[in-house]
Amino acid sequence: MNNLKLNLEGVYPFVSKEKVFAFKAKVEESQRLLHSKTGKGNDFLGWLHLPSSITTEQLNNIKATAESLSQATEVVVVIGIGGSYLGSKAVIDALSNSFSQLLDNGAHPHIVYAGQNIGEDYHYELLQLLEKKSGAAIVISKSGTTTEPALAFRLIKNHLEAKYCKLVAKNRIVAITDESKGALRTLATQEGYTTYVIPDDVGGRYSVLTPVGLLPIAVAGFDIHELVRGAQDMEKFLMDAPFEENPAMQYAAVRNALYSNGKKMEILANFEPKLHFMTEWWKQLYGESEGKENKGIFTAGVDFTTDLHSMGQYIQEGERFFFETVLSIAKTKHQLVVPTDKDNLDQLNFIAGKRIDQINKMAELGTKIAHIDGNVPNIHIEIPELTEYNLGALIYFFEKACALSGYTLDVNPFDQPGVEAYKKNMFALLNKKGFEKEGDVLRKRLGI
Numbered sequence: 001m002n003n004l005k006l007n008l009e010g011v012y013p014f015v016s017k018e019k020v021f022a023f024k025a026k027v028e029e030s031q032r033l034l035h036s037k038t039g040k041g042n043d044f045l046g047w048l049h050l051p052s053s054i055t056t057e058q059l060n061n062i063k064a065t066a067e068s069l070s071q072a073t074e075v076v077v078v079i080g081i082g083g084s085y086l087g088s089k090a091v092i093d094a095l096s097n098s099f100s101q102l103l104d105n106g107a108h109p110h111i112v113y114a115g116q117n118i119g120e121d122y123h124y125e126l127l128q129l130l131e132k133k134s135g136a137a138i139v140i141s142k143s144g145t146t147t148e149p150a151l152a153f154r155l156i157k158n159h160l161e162a163k164y165c166k167l168v169a170k171n172r173i174v175a176i177t178d179e180s181k182g183a184l185r186t187l188a189t190q191e192g193y194t195t196y197v198i199p200d201d202v203g204g205r206y207s208v209l210t211p212v213g214l215l216p217i218a219v220a221g222f223d224i225h226e227l228v229r230g231a232q233d234m235e236k237f238l239m240d241a242p243f244e245e246n247p248a249m250q251y252a253a254v255r256n257a258l259y260s261n262g263k264k265m266e267i268l269a270n271f272e273p274k275l276h277f278m279t280e281w282w283k284q285l286y287g288e289s290e291g292k293e294n295k296g297i298f299t300a301g302v303d304f305t306t307d308l309h310s311m312g313q314y315i316q317e318g319e320r321f322f323f324e325t326v327l328s329i330a331k332t333k334h335q336l337v338v339p340t341d342k343d344n345l346d347q348l349n350f351i352a353g354k355r356i357d358q359i360n361k362m363a364e365l366g367t368k369i370a371h372i373d374g375n376v377p378n379i380h381i382e383i384p385e386l387t388e389y390n391l392g393a394l395i396y397f398f399e400k401a402c403a404l405s406g407y408t409l410d411v412n413p414f415d416q417p418g419v420e421a422y423k424k425n426m427f428a429l430l431n432k433k434g435f436e437k438e439g440d441v442l443r444k445r446l447g448i
């Protein structure tokens, strides 16, 4: 069953249906390359059949680890950067109470994140928090060598060992990394941590349905069986559906049609504050997959209606080099009606008696019309409700469409050579062993 609706009516005033469908053959060829594993980066296709290959035993095992990690733990720190944290944060935020950090989560610890910045105050304050609260850590790095999570983990490991003793700290740490390579693997083996493997053929930004995403999501108390079931159903549906009924193929086609028509940026917009990090996850997925060889759509995100009061101006009347994709949620979890006020001093009685979501939906519709009138092509993606099942399906849809879109653009959607440039400079400037020559060159260039 496919719960996801893709509506391209808001694109056709700008790029005709014929022009979008002109990409059909190329997208079908992309799908053939993907399914036959004969395209670029074909050693990174483990995500393609991941949902259907995860077993109930594996899921139960992850759940059991989540439960034992949660025992007598108030805060679990998920340590990772990029694909090693965005997927879990996207799902956890989408499903959590908006104020969960201030509420007692029952049997489930609060989740906080580290390893995605090098802020000194952030880390200091995190250690202060862990001084007051009972803590545990899930450290995640596919390469096992990424600086930011390694640095955060060193601090947190030190802290946990000093607070609880090494033996107890060991049981409060789970590592998720490569099967054999990388410093984190060596460290985890040496220290005897519980570990999970990120398969070789699954890249970081495609790894949310591996233990990378599943363990933190289970710790937060959400149903990973349902998440995977949604992804499984979407995997099956997208495998067989012809172009005319296949939202992933059509999304890939329309993105490429708009790009070749001069639209260099895609703005993912939501009207649900819980989706902020879903957008962040999507930005990495598409930006890192397609932005290479001096090509690719720049991915940006906005939260509406919030950003209608800031970036709304640019979107309405600024340069016309982008299109907008609205990720819409049909039904809210709760119902809340605007009360009537007999004095009507705030002049809001025109919406009295309406559900908040009815107002939000009119804001969404009004924005769509305004932006189309302002010459912004509009793609509309709708899922029925924020549930584990629907999020699993949405994640797999975006992953599959991304791979198809990247192949259609003729790039390898599974590598990210460009991210090494800053790392090389940072290591050279910090005198890391093996980077001495680069360090000399840089210091000379900077005159320092």
Ligand SMILES: O=P(O)(O)OC[C@H]1O[C@H](O)[C@H](O)[C@@H](O)[C@@H]1O
Pocket (backbone or CB within 6 Å): 081, 082, 083, 084, 140, 141, 142, 143, 144, 145, 146, 149, 204, 205, 288, 416, 419
């Ligand atoms: O999981 P890791 O190996 O630590 O990588 C974490 C992230 O950082 C890298 O630099 C890449 O740009 C990302 O694709 C990756 O998700």
